[in-house]
Amino acid sequence: MLIKKSTSFPIDELETSLHPDLYLHFLLSFLLNSKNSQIIATTHNREILDNKDIFRNDAIWFTDKQDSCSTELYSLADFDSSVVRNTTNILNAYKSGKLSGTPNLSDTFIDLDL
Numbered sequence: 001m002l003i004k005k006s007t008s009f010p011i012d013e014l015e016t017s018l019h020p021d022l023y024l025h026f027l028l029s030f031l032l033n034s035k036n037s038q039i040i041a042t043t044h045n046r047e048i049l050d051n052k053d054i055f056r057n058d059a060i061w062f063t064d065k066q067d068s069c070s071t072e073l074y075s076l077a078d079f080d081s082s083v084v085r086n087t088t089n090i091l092n093a094y095k096s097g098k099l100s101g102t103p104n105l106s107d108t109f110i111d112l113d114l
Contacts, residue, residue, distance in 0.1 A: 006036035014041040028054065050091040057084065062094075062101035 058077040
């Protein structure tokens with residue numbers, strides 16, 4: 001049904017309970033065999049950003065929690081060429097914070113005297 005009919009299929013945490021090889025196999029099988037359907041999936045699997053040959057920049061979206069507790073949604077295609085080039089390693093750019101969307105980690109020391 002997902003491949004034959006024109007369908008949008010939302011999946012929350014696509015990688016949950018899937019082996020990483022099966023996760024990629026599922027996505028590739030869908031992308032190669034579906035012409036009119038779309039998967040809209042969330043993931044915390046940042047290693048998927050290392051597969052630049054699979055996804056276009058406008059198909060990768062990030063979320064960034066704001067101080068007001070709202071969430072900003074933006075595409076990899078929104079970045080100009082000073083941040084994302086054809087030769088950019090997207091996973092490394094994300095991990096280094098150039099693309100935002102990463103947790104704001106504080107100090108690991110917890111002051112128990114407060």
